[in-house]
Amino acid sequence: MPSRRSFLRLTAFGILVIALVTLLTPLLRPRTEPVAQPGPLVVVSMPTLRWADVDERRTPTLDRLADDAAIGNVATHAVAGHSCSGSVWATLSSGFRVSLDDGTPEAPASGPVVPCPPIPRPVPTGGLGELGGPARFTDSPRWRAELLAQPVPAELGLLGTQLLERRQCIAAAGAGAAVGAVRKDGTVASYEPDPRRADLRRCPITFVSFDGVDDAGLARIVDRLPREATLVVTGHADDQASESLRAVLMRGPGIPEGRLTSASSRQPGLIRTTDLTALVTSRVSALPGTSYEGRIPVVLPGASGDDVRAELAGTARALDVQHHLVRPFFTTYVLVSLVTIGVILLVLQRDRSRGQTIRRSSAGRALRIASAAVAAVPVSTFLAGLVPWWRWDHPTLGLVISVLGWAAVLATVALRGPWRSRRAGPAGFLAATTALVLAVDLVLGGHLQLMTMMGLQPVYGGRLHGLGNVGFALTASGALLAASLLTGRLSRRDPSRAARVIAAMGIVTVAVDGHYALGDEAGGSLALVWGFGYLALKASGRRTTWRGVALIAALSAFTALVMATLDMLRPRYERSHIGDFLATLIETGDLTSVVRSTFVNNWSMLTSQWVNLGVPVLLLLAAWAARRPLSSLGRPLTRLERQIPLLRIGFTAIVLCWIVGFLTNDSGTSIPPAGSILIVPLVVLMTACAPQPPADHAPGHAPDRAADAAAS
Incomplete structure (x- = not known):
């Protein structure tokens, strides 16, 4: 870990970052005017009303x-x-x-809507x-x-x-x-x-x-x-x-005339029922x-004329399309990705038996292109919001083309950019781009978080601002992997300096994720401190001890307390849920309701569909690969780590972040699968970019086993 002087410098840096976010973020937000009700x-x-x-x-x-x-x-x-x-x-x-x-369940993409139960009627008593x-x-x-x-x-x-x-x-x-x-x-x-x-x-x-x-x-x-009188007309249901x-x-x-918003949505032209x-x-x-x-x-x-109404109608239309496309799009995406990469790996196995290396074979080139494109899709679903695809005559086709177009651009830049000659260059570019795009969007107001299939989903989700669990998983996974790849060589020359760089990157990431004005993610900031804390600890060359674990736990709790306190100090009707939670805890001393809510929501999501029960299995497999270098799951990471320092430690930090995020977030079940959608193809991409041993050093041969033992 860093020295005491370095620790004090990092603490000062963290205070500066949080202060800057607190002071500067309001300047980036548009001016609002309050509403008043001088009369009745x-x-x-009017249910179902749309613009x-x-x-x-x-x-x-x-x-x-x-x-x-x-x-x-x-x-x-x-x-x-x-x-x-x-x-x-x-x-x-x-x-x-x-x-x-x-x-009443969600309406099917086609077919009749399940009828709502009749509204109860009161009995006159007068x-x-x-x-x-x-x-x-x-x-x-x-x-x-x-x-x-x-x-x-x-x-x-x-x-x-x-x-x-x-x-x-x-x-x-x-x-x-x-x-x-x-x-x-x-x-x-x-x-x-x-x-x-x-x-x-x-x-x-x-x-x-x-x-x-x-x-x-x-x-x-x-x-x-x-x-x-003040009149409110709402589509309501x-x-x-x-x-x-x-x-x-x-x-x-x-x-005043203009577009409605609120502190609970932070989105221009959007409020929620409870705001009424x-x-x-x-x-x-x-x-x-x-x-x-x-x-x-x-x-x-501002104005509230036809142009504004058309914009509001376009937003609703875009979210309608995404609402029905989320499941089929990602089911197709995952299946096609697995089949494509699986077929290419089979061809590569044949080529290796003939003595061809992965970098020189046509199958190796195909694997690099496929894995880069697959890894670029998650961030591309956010960037698609920059294109007004919902104005097309066929908006569903427009959304798919926008996502695939951005993925093709990013994959091309990753494989052709100046970092292409480095083993982890393309993967590092995609990991960093994913984290940076989501972070910059939060600073600018979070518009892309709203207009994406992997974002907030306001049609059926409860969160309208900041980072949702899927967005958090992508941001955290991308930032941790980028940090480990960036400081890998440095950790061999100057471990203390590498640890300081990782800690500084972690401070910025935690501030963007956890601050009430940006990501507003309480559980996410806890998980990030654990991930970056472990990564910095191992990069410094220290062993994992109970003292180090206790320090990371204390920093995690302190970070959450700072974020919650900053929010609680704001006026009550401007607070987010983090500040409300701390205020309620101080007033009542009741922590059980939040813990129970998190547990119940996670358990409900885990058991809502049989496929969700695979999330704990996914976490166990990922942890096994991280901690067992000689296992069949861990061996690919071991080979890569010889060429890419800190890779295994970075992967372990990511898995640790997933576990803590899964346990501390409402609906945290979505975090591990969302993170794996990014990390798995990036690991495959690094494998495709790294030089491979010749066929006589294939897995199972003595030289390889000896090297594995040394790496462990």
Whole structure:
């Protein structure tokens, strides 16, 4: 490990990096303006509404309202694979994504959508046949118990109860609106079954739920809006349509014109359902004892005309295409890659038996091209977002061509660049490019994270900003491999200096991954400290001791604490989940809910499909290859390590990072497979680029076994 002086210098460097990120990142973000509600608030849901559906002929009222409003898309995904109105209204009521008697699966790429369960209806309690009066849900106690028992406990009716305590009632028109307006005791202040007959003056807040897009019904609501009222119209849910982002607009005297966004999405023109909960609660003072999942929407000032609507519709269309293409694309990608590389390896085995080396044979050239192209695909799925393929007449074809085109360009540069003569040059270029592209995108706002099949997936995912687990796996794997390849020769000449270089690269990577303004990855920063810490320890020439392990563990915990503290010090409605977690931990001392949530989510993902059960097996095989140099899995790494210093140690650091990331992240099951999609073809590429022993030194011969023993 570095000396005490070097350790202090690295600590100062880390503080400088974090300070620069904290101070400079806000300067790269566009200016936003807050929203205000000087009068009543009316929230109208029109399920399945998209901006592609809005025009002057079909929806004249919506078209007129959008002209000088704040507009955007809303991610409606709750817990089930398909968002249904009942669960979405319950999400708005509780402030957290929940499921209300709803297990509706994702819609198939072709074929009918599984129907949503009927929305529960309250029973009027104000008198026989009275409409527009108080009502009660008889199933409220059961719902409350079920939601409190979920991994992230939620309380149905929390919104209505807390507003009642501040003398703000919610009137409901329509069954779904009643779910949103319910209080903890199951009561609704005012319920009208017909949304067109909504009483907009009974309460300062009114929820209205239509069964679908009803422009005429909306026109009747608009004509009766109270003075100074703020109107919110939201697509709200998928219901009978396939999953998609839905349209949302806000209009009122305190709403600037432009595109909506929020601290929970950090994406221009995108908010989530729980942000509407935060909007409602912003009418009163900060609510104690509760940290809602959403954040108050804000506005990126500007126009909201046809061009902006077309841009929002294009984003929704792009994500629709990716939503249905993810599984078939990557199934095809993995199978074709395995078959192609497998066939080439068989041909290479024949060539080696004839005395040909891998570098000179045509099969060797094919293997280099194939492995470079396969390794370039993951980062190419991000770079494809730079090309507006969704505007093509056939967007699916446009996406595939964009990905394959970028992969061809990167593979060509990797194999023809000035580093081509170095054994690990092409692989190092692709590893570093993968990590750099994702890191630079985070600094610039994370647009590519949203517009990629390997990114955030807002149509059915819960994360809308920063690094998702797949993005983290690619960034961490690429950065660790690049660090080990870059410092390999240096570690033989000057181990201490190599360790310092690795530590500096690790500090930058951890800052980009873990800082709330960039990657916002708490579990990821823990895993990266373990990976880079182990790599620096071994590069310095030290043995792995319990003291070294304890130091890495302490640094990991300290890093997470620093990131969480920086976030917690921000205003409450600007925090991310890292700061919320630390604030809740300080207030309640309850760590079990987060641990339980992580375990339950990982276990649920592991057991959701039989193929996911192979993830622990993958980790065991990777660990075996890293730690057993003479095994059949470890022997290829042993041969490569003679020519590429630190390769085995770098591979071990990557596997260690995968294991910690798998254990500490929600849905961490995706991390090892995503990382292996990059690392496996890069190892094959290095094998294809490295000189091979002649046939008489093939595996199993004495000289090779002796060299293996020496390497171990």
